[in-house]
Amino acid sequence: MLSLGSDFQKDFFSLFNLPVRFQLNTALLEQHFRVLQMQVHPDKFTHLPESERRVSMQWATRVNEGYQTLRKPIDRARYLLMLHGVDTQEETNTAMPVDFLIRQMEWREGVAEALQAKDSAVLDELNHKLRQDVKSLQMQLEQLLDKQQDYPAAAGIVRKLKFFEKLAEEIDSAFDEIDD
16 A cells, blocks of 8 residues: 655655566556556545645656556666666667668668558558567567666667667558558
8 A cells, every 4th residue: 555655766666566677567567556546546635635635646647657667668678777877878879780770771661662652561561570579679678687687788779679669650650641
């Protein structure tokens, strides 16, 4: 049971009573989120003084922020790295292996060609391959974060996943254009 007087500085894993790991039981996260949400929801505190209503709103915000962070693998990895004092340098370090950059260019060319041809089947195939690559990188993250504690290497994987996030957005936009 969460006390509204609890420490606001508690990390998200502690907040949800989960181990500090990349590999996460998402059903348990969801369950703990629902329990916490019921405990701190501002509607439960409407009869209390303004200061207690404000604290309840802060807790509700903190619980939502923690849930959103932990439920998405790339955000969870970023958060774990931050807890270990590692900056992913996503905005400042765009250096990637040449083969990865070439593959990115090939992906983008494939998306552009599929869009021009209005070929949603090719986009489906690219999207499927992208999901497989993302899953593979997430498995690497689990190894690097949970087993090897190789945080600099994990930061490199997060930077790669950021490229894939942008590529997924491009594929979604291409689907939208084809559908219009």
